[in-house]
Amino acid sequence: MNNAEILIIDDEPQIRKLLQINLESNGYKVTQASTGEHGLSLSASHPPDLILLDIGLPGKDGHQILKELREWYNKPIIVLSVRDNETDIVSALDNGATDYLTKPFRTGELLARIRSSIRRSENAENNSTVVCGDLEIDLIARVVKKMGDTIKLTSTEYNLLALFAKNGGKVLTHQFILKEIWGYSFQTETQYLRVFVGSLRKKIEENPNNPQHIITESGVGYRFE
Amino acid sequence: MNNAEILIIDDEPQIRKLLQINLESNGYKVTQASTGEHGLSLSASHPPDLILLDIGLPGKDGHQILKELREWYNKPIIVLSVRDNETDIVSALDNGATDYLTKPFRTGELLARIRSSIRRSENAENNSTVVCGDLEIDLIARVVKKMGDTIKLTSTEYNLLALFAKNGGKVLTHQFILKEIWGYSFQTETQYLRVFVGSLRKKIEENPNNPQHIITESGVGYRFE
């Protein structure tokens, strides 16, 4: 992923600034939060592709934030901390941190660890091009073709289709889809899904009244074939 | 994974011994190799669940071994090294190392990083399918197939079948099933069960009048075979 979105949760402005400059110059899109609570709400309303989390936060502790994030967030979380003691490291890793880096860190190493984390979270969902009957979905170029012709999709439509394509054959619950595309706080907005699934079907299905790709599993969610 | 197999590739016997003792006392099964070449052939003949790789190997360099491993091996590789310079760290991570730890390392931290790596590589795979004659029930994808063809089940029908599949061979009482699927207050609604078992049988049994999968235990409940 070239332009992954990274959320920084850290109370020190100079660290945030340093990270922002380095990350942006490497092509990442950066969001910032100075408190854990703000970080939680930001990630809930728009889930980033990776989170950089400081452990030594004022107010709610970083360990606590990590636990709350991991209740639903399953992409990489790299913990940054001045604390170099084993207890903090082990606790963070066992609570679901992807990696733990002590401050001061080397920028090159941080970037490499970010690349490594993102790479693994990506090929967990098995990247490249998904071919499905007359449909071709290029997950890298973000292009969708039907019988060889490029289809014009809006950003949200594409995100939804990509999520389906990455999880072909599985039933995805409404909650899961809403969480992935719109964010944690949209879990109850099932009407969004109906509208967007409707418009996707109009564009990708041969006969939208008898969908062959996006199949509805009544009461549960949708399944992509 | 409680008893994961870990391969140690390191030329220092005392490090291997130290690792072996610590890993085995934590329930891991340990194999050892003192050279990169030996490590490659061991991992090829019997792929471990995780590899601990020393970078400072005599003969073929650890970076080279890492590259060759990554041509086919996609489970976690944690690099251990006395080299604490950025070049080695970045190179290892970019060549597919899951993590990089400098020696001397803290045992607790290493164990936590091993747990973390294995945990993530596990839930990347993760498919539990119950096969039962011509029936296949994929509990993660929430899909049921009969002779390879996907069967359309309603949400309640699926829940019921999944409950049966998870308890194959056991007799499940009416009360228990009703409690699990509909909730505690439905324990007396045995007629629900008759209706739903009936419709399930129509869909999954070869001959619904002579059911082979869902067997009636008169006066008690049902049993799944």
Add this chain to the structure above:
DNA sequence: CTGTATCTTTACAAAATCTTTATGACCCAA
């Protein structure tokens, strides 16, 4: 500032599913 594309919300019809009722079969003991 203006128009266009996209997203969000509302309203209602259609479809799918669940619940209830009715009926008949079967087994077993009185």
Add this chain to the structure above:
DNA sequence: TTGGGTCATAAAGATTTTGTAAAGATACAG
């Protein structure tokens, strides 16, 4: 034989879930 209990099935009804169109809101580019 007869009557009570358990079970299976069909079908009517009630309820929930889904699909669709379209209006209002928002964001964005020129």
